Amino acid sequence: MNFELSDEQRDIQRAAREFARGEFDPDLALELDQSRTFPESLWKKAARLGFIGIHYPEEFGGQGLGLLESVLAAEAFCSVDSGIGSALSMVDIGSEIILKFGSKDQKEQFLIPLAKGTKRMSIAFAESEDGQDLSSLSTVSERRGNEYFLRGEKRFVLNATLADSFITLCKEPKEGWITLIVGRDREGIAVHPIEKMGLRMIPFGDLDFREVQVDLESRIGNKGEGMAHVQHCYQVMRLRSAAQALGTAQGAFDRALGHAKQRAQFNKKLSQFQAIRHKLADMAVDIEVTRWLTYKSATEYDQGKIEPGFLSITQLEAGRRLVRVVDEALQIFGGYGYMAEQAIEHYFRDAWAIGVDLGTEGELRDRVAERILG
Amino acid sequence: MLYELNEEQKTFQKKVREIYEREVSPLVEEYERKETFPIQLFRILGAEHLLCLRCPKEYGGPGLEKVSECIAVEELNRICVGIGAGIMVQGGLATDPILHYGSEELKRSYLSPAVRGEKIGAFALTEPDAGSDASGIRTTASRQGGGYRLNGLKTFITNGTICDFVTVAAYTDPAKRGIGINLFVVERDDPGFSVIKKLKKLGNHSSDTAELAFDDCYVPKERMLGEQEGGGLGQMEETLKSGRLTYGARSTGVGQAAFEAILSYVKKTKRQGQLLSKSQAIRFTLAEMATSLEAMRYMTFRGAWLFDQGLASMKDASIVKLFCSESVQSIVQKAMTIQKNSGLRMDNPAQRYLCDGRLSKIPEGTSEIQHLVIAAGLGL
Numbered sequence: 001m002n003f004e005l006s007d008e009q010r011d012i013q014r015a016a017r018e019f020a021r022g023e024f025d026p027d028l029a030l031e032l033d034q035s036r037t038f039p040e041s042l043w044k045k046a047a048r049l050g051f052i053g054i055h056y057p058e059e060f061g062g063q064g065l066g067l068l069e070s071v072l073a074a075e076a077f078c079s080v081d082s083g084i085g086s087a088l089s090m091v092d093i094g095s096e097i098i099l100k101f102g103s104k105d106q107k108e109q110f111l112i113p114l115a116k117g118t119k120r121m122s123i124a125f126a127e128s129e130d131g132q133d134l135s136s137l138s139t140v141s142e143r144r145g146n147e148y149f150l151r152g153e154k155r156f157v158l159n160a161t162l163a164d165s166f167i168t169l170c171k172e173p174k175e176g177w178i179t180l181i182v183g184r185d186r187e188g189i190a191v192h193p194i195e196k197m198g199l200r201m202i203p204f205g206d207l208d209f210r211e212v213q214v215d216l217e218s219r220i221g222n223k224g225e226g227m228a229h230v231q232h233c234y235q236v237m238r239l240r241s242a243a244q245a246l247g248t249a250q251g252a253f254d255r256a257l258g259h260a261k262q263r264a265q266f267n268k269k270l271s272q273f274q275a276i277r278h279k280l281a282d283m284a285v286d287i288e289v290t291r292w293l294t295y296k297s298a299t300e301y302d303q304g305k306i307e308p309g310f311l312s313i314t315q316l317e318a319g320r321r322l323v324r325v326v327d328e329a330l331q332i333f334g335g336y337g338y339m340a341e342q343a344i345e346h347y348f349r350d351a352w353a354i355g356v357d358l359g360t361e362g363e364l365r366d367r368v369a370e371r372i373l374g
Numbered sequence: 375m376l377y378e379l380n381e382e383q384k385t386f387q388k389k390v391r392e393i394y395e396r397e398v399s400p401l402v403e404e405y406e407r408k409e410t411f412p413i414q415l416f417r418i419l420g421a422e423h424l425l426c427l428r429c430p431k432e433y434g435g436p437g438l439e440k441v442s443e444c445i446a447v448e449e450l451n452r453i454c455v456g457i458g459a460g461i462m463v464q465g466g467l468a469t470d471p472i473l474h475y476g477s478e479e480l481k482r483s484y485l486s487p488a489v490r491g492e493k494i495g496a497f498a499l500t501e502p503d504a505g506s507d508a509s510g511i512r513t514t515a516s517r518q519g520g521g522y523r524l525n526g527l528k529t530f531i532t533n534g535t536i537c538d539f540v541t542v543a544a545y546t547d548p549a550k551r552g553i554g555i556n557l558f559v560v561e562r563d564d565p566g567f568s569v570i571k572k573l574k575k576l577g578n579h580s581s582d583t584a585e586l587a588f589d590d591c592y593v594p595k596e597r598m599l600g601e602q603e604g605g606g607l608g609q610m611e612e613t614l615k616s617g618r619l620t621y622g623a624r625s626t627g628v629g630q631a632a633f634e635a636i637l638s639y640v641k642k643t644k645r646q647g648q649l650l651s652k653s654q655a656i657r658f659t660l661a662e663m664a665t666s667l668e669a670m671r672y673m674t675f676r677g678a679w680l681f682d683q684g685l686a687s688m689k690d691a692s693i694v695k696l697f698c699s700e701s702v703q704s705i706v707q708k709a710m711t712i713q714k715n716s717g718l719r720m721d722n723p724a725q726r727y728l729c730d731g732r733l734s735k736i737p738e739g740t741s742e743i744q745h746l747v748i749a750a751g752l753g754l
Binding site for chain 1: 500504505506507510529530573574575576577643644645646647653655656659703707710711712713714715716717718719720721725728729732733735736737740741742745
């Protein structure tokens with residue numbers, strides 16, 4: 001077993017950290033979070049430097065590297081700012097489906113602009129209030145001639161007001177479940193924004209489709225493959241969420257550590273109090289566990305042998321430990337931790353949003369139980 | 375032993391719930407969103423005799439005991455923690471020291487108007503460099519003519535931008551660390567007093583929190599609490615004890631709100647075709663929440679009862695605060711996570727309960743400080 005990152009992986013990590021530290025201005029981060037604004041110029045910069053679509057093949061604008069490298073970049077970004085980092089990591093959600101199931105034309109048409117930072121992509125799958133339950137879907141896409149006509153509602157769509165296209169899960173009466181690439185400029189799409197407590201730089205919304213017309217070439221892959229596309233997409237998203245969780249936990253810890261070393265009360269630095277030292281120790285343990293589970297899951301994915309049960313373990317631990325770490329980090333800041341001026345305040349809120357993407361304890365424990373019990 | 379509220383207390387509970395639902399509930403959404411305190415509530419609740427609940431009748435107060443105060447605090451925090459915070463300070467730290475150590479003149483000028491909601495009070499101890507270490511404050515009160523000149527900076531002050539008066543802790547004798555402190559009543563119009571800025575927070579949005587500055591702020595001697603210099607922290611001791619006990623009720627209130635909301639949610643929400651309430655794991659979680667709430671509520675009432683008997687030690691109060699503020703976290707967290715993305719929505723109170731509940735581990739002694747107080751109380 002080799003637990004060392006390769007030189008190339010270390011380079012990506014270093015480059016991502018340097019970029020984030022140099023560019024993610026703390027005041028800008030606060031302002032973007034408060035005003036619920038997407039980090040446009042940072043996104044463009046990140047894309048120019050090759051940080052978007054790291055795992056796309058080079059012919060489609062990527063670096064030809066693996067998901068692990070993407071994970072390293074997302075981790076570095078989120079450790080410098082949870083909001084900006086997450087926004088940059090989620091700018092091409094859905095691209096996984098085109099990558100794995102799309103035609104060469106679709107890859108050229110959609111992946112290249114994503115990697116270039118000229119377009120954004122998102123997914124429109126769930127129709128439930130919680131944004132994740134796929135058990136009751138009613139969006140239909142009726143095929144008439146060489147066109148599909150979409151009718152339905154999608155809930156809790158990421159980047160609803162910004163994505164240039166949405167990979168949309170729908171049912172065609174004869175074709176079964178399919179995914180369609182739906183451009184936001186199509187007539188008949190209405191967006192209803194939703195304000196969230198965390199990850200405020202990423203706009204969310206519900207989408208209404210009313211007789212939205214898309215051509216045949218918008219369908220990805222084959223008839224009846226829709227659910228397989230969705231499952232694949234979720235797998236990659238979960239890995240990315242784990243990376244965001246890891247980075248966010250790291251960033252919260254880094255700040256708490258810095259504060260503990262510098263802040264004094266009772267004529268001692270906080271870092272000299274055993275209780276604080278133990279908190280920091282617990283946080284460090286949490287981060288290490290999350291790190292190695294995430295890296296292993298990403299490596300397995302890149303080796304083509306990801307096991308969903310193990311990924312569920314990663315999600316479960318990443319989520320639990322993220323909450324613990326940001327909570328303790330906020331506590332170390334005392335009253336200051338509760339103030340919006342401090343980054344840890346939005347780290348706390350962002351952590352909860354990232355946690356939702358990772359999944360509930362109940363569902364994840366169900367999956368781990370299945371893995372154990374069959 | 376108090377195992378059940380008596381008839382009078384039950385009637386009071388019903389009454390306050392009705393009043394808060396009528397007067398406070400309609401304001402919550404707007405004032406939380408605007409991150410502003412609805413100051414009209416001082417007069418409204420004053421008129422209902424629901425401010426400064428333990429203030430004796432001789433000063434116009436309701437003259438209630440701690441148990442009833444905790445009933446009211448739980449009910450108010452169930453509706454909105456932020457609004458609850460402003461109301462609590464009015465009847466707690468801002469006025470309690472005046473009640474116990476102030477002259478009759480001070481009580482007439484500040485306590486009674488506070489009871490009626492005609493004046494809004496605040497309390498200023500914490501400074502940028504002195505949070506847990508209260509003795510580490512640096513605000514000084516130097517003798518000048520017939521009074522004192524205050525110089526310093528205070529932060530995290532509830533009701534800071536809206537107060538008519540603020541009870542301020544300052545060193546009259548900085549050489550005596552922890553001992554040479556006094557409490558003074560400063561009025562908003564006193565020259566040298568200013569509000570530096572309003573502070574934006576993670577939660578408790580409707581609670582007004584600010585940084586205050588005292589720049590050669592002259593306070594006449596009559597507005598010092600007590601005749602002697604020194605002993606200010608001691609003057610806060612009973613109030614701190616009382617406030618820590620009340621935190622039990624605050625935590626229980628927000629926990630109760632989160633619990634009621636999630637109970638309703640699981641009864642009507644299906645996932646994967648099944649009602650959430652049928653999931654064994656969800657049932658376990660709700661059972662745990664219910665268990666926690668019972669424990670929190672009874673810890674609080676027992677602490678309040680001890681206080682009313684004059685038997686509550688600071689250790690007792692710290693145990694209540696520590697237990698309740700920590701227990702509520704799991705309740706508000708799980709109530710959020712069960713709702714997934716819908717829990718994150720700003721128009722869903724779940725995220726407000728989470729962020730509001732999160733505060734309770736910090737003020738009036740962080741959980742870490744409570745641990746130390748309890749340990750000290752064990753004679754260790």
